[in-house]
Amino acid sequence: MTGGPQRSADTVVARATPYGHAALGVVRLSGPDAKALAAVLCPGGPAWRPRRACLRTARTGTGAVLDRVLCLWMPGPRSYTGEDVVELSCHGNPVVVQALLRALIEAGARPARPGEFTRRAVEHGRLDLVQAEAVAAVIEARSEEGLVLAQAGLGGALSAELATLRERMLDAAAELEARLDHPDEDLALVEEGALCAGLEADADAVRVLADTWTGARRRLVGARVALVGPVNAGKSRLFNALVGTERALVSPEAGTTRDVVSTVVELGGLPVEFLDTAGARAEAAGLEAAGQVLGARLTADVDLRLHVEALPAVSAARPAADGLWVGTHLDLWCRSSPPPTDISVSSLTGEGLTELEARISEELGIGPGAPQKTALLSARQHARCLDVAAHLAGAAGALRGVLGPAVAAQEVVLGLECLAELDGRDVRDDVLDRLFARFCVGK
Ligand SMILES: Nc1nc2c(ncn2[C@@H]2O[C@H](COP(=O)(O)OP(=O)(O)O)[C@@H](O)[C@H]2O)c(=O)[nH]1
Ligand SMILES: [Mg+2]
Known part of the structure; x- marks a missing residue:
């Protein structure tokens, strides 16, 4: 993520449930004024207490009752987005939801963009990018097996696997740099053959990880x-x-x-x-x-x-x-x-x-069989994994062949860049824009 954690100045609002008639509808606010705006919508009532549901009355500017809503205030940073969040559960009528949204926007909230709540969660370090995509997968999974894979991703299983891979790649990069900086001295901790074998094993492991996408995609979308x-x-x-x-x-x-x-x-x-x-x-x-x-x-x-x-x-x-x-x-x-x-x-x-x-x-590959523990959850992750594997294989090839440690080091660094884009440690804004545009409003 470029720029590091930063507080968003504006407070966004969106419905969190689909348009239509249902028992309940949920409207969600996130940002510094979340509670203040909710208090404008629902004047009076008992004092607001963190993480305690409280039934309040939402009113128009002239005092007419819009609905009785269950309000839940989750102060940041211990919230989904890392900011102050308020969730309002109202009756599931689009007219009610629309009226609440309009009142909150008139009071100063801004309509959220697609995926903006989850994007804020990523920007505030509540989720990494792999987990953010897992959120989308949890919502969209069309089978229970797909849901289990998505939940594993949200729980951080894939992120942890990528983090250990990063450590190994950083070690390999350091080994290669040592050979470049001091070619005549024997500073290397790892013998060259073992270094090559390690890079090749990592390339294979990342390819195996990339291959999980086929099965996961079928479980997620059919x-x-x-x-x-x-x-x-x-x-x-x-x-x-x-x-x-x-x-x-x-x-x-x-x-x-x-x-x-x-x-x-x-x-x-x-x-x-x-x-x-x-x-x-x-x-x-x-x-x-x-x-x-x-x-x-x-x-x-x-x-x-x-x-x-x-x-x-x-x-x-x-x-x-x-x-x-x-x-x-x-x-x-x-x-x-x-x-x-x-x-x-x-x-x-x-x-x-x-x-x-x-x-x-x-x-x-469906039906009874060994369930996958970690799996990729998007075509984007699959593409980046293949890039990482290609750079690792390129590094091993360079080290074994005539290109030598300089090219090998460069390949590992390029692989690390792909990995950083994969889990969102360092990812360009346009990549994020494209990724979160696929989310729905309110997610
Ligand atoms: N006896 C028998 N006839 C079949 C079988 N499957 C299809 N048919 C018949 O073969 C003809 C062509 O079938 P159809 O499904 O339209 O073939 P298509 O052109 O490949 O779609 C039809 O008259 C079917 O009733 C089968 O398993 N046994
Ligand atoms: Mg036919």
Whole structure:
């Protein structure tokens, strides 16, 4: 963080609950005047006591009652943002929430920008950047396993792992600097081979950490599975069987499916979006060909591809691309040898469907298995981790090769810079702007 901790001069306000009718709505204030502004909104009543909920009456400027609100005053620095915070729980009617917001803004509060509460928490050292992203993940996680990973991040597990990595990298940098400053003296504490091996081991460890993002992303936002293959392979019928509803049109006529049809279902506790696509055939033209192009584009980054083929017409060789090779029409398979596909099903009788679902879960790495302890929680963290790993590998390579300790030291320093950006120790404002813009207002 550039500039170090600083007190924000202004007090911000936002609703902390979504727009809509609900039992409760929460409005949150943060900044030096939080309590004073809340006291203007809720005049009179008992004395304000820190961290004690108190029922008060919010009034318009003319004294009319807006709502009875439960007020909680959390003086800084022991608050979410590190500043004075007041949370007002009112009735969950957008009219009530809007009236409270307007009154507080008229009294002098400023509407908060997206993610501003969490950004203030980071600026006041209450959270590091990795934990701030964990806050977003806790709010957005779409599975319980994702929530557990997000909570581990918020609890500081990932931050601690990064802190020990930083220590090792600083030690390596110091070792390399010692070799540069005094090339003729034997000041090195660590023998060169061990130093190289240490850098390589750290590069590997950071790559392993980077790899946790794939599994974590699926647990946080869900996974996407596309059904692809030739026309009339039985993709649409299998799609309907997998999502448990007659969602896609099924027909013996080739070229029936044109648009991508998608449905989200829960599989092993995760939301999984299945996508049915237009089948492939060389003579496709017009809308059918356009459907194939659209299908290829919309499924370019799926987590898993099911290459579907009808068993009576199955090719002898497996499709070249990654994914599961699925044979349909198992009910029509009458040859003595087992089908060559990875897995076979009959969408007519249902045979093999349970096994296919289990296989899909396995391919996606969901369901029972070793739970991850620490995992990355954003694409940004993933990108920075890969940068750190590349610099560490570059340092080891330089030390082993002809480039030597000067280049190796430079690589470690560059890696440390990436690490500082990763956990927010030293991160540019534009990076923060982009990151917090993804948060919603009030977070
Ligand atoms: N007997 C049998 N027929 C199937 C099976 N799966 C699909 N079909 C039939 O094969 C034809 C083509 O199916 P469809 O799902 O539209 O294929 P798509 O073009 O790949 O989407 C339809 O008449 C389906 O009823 C299956 O497992 N067994
Ligand atoms: Mg189809």
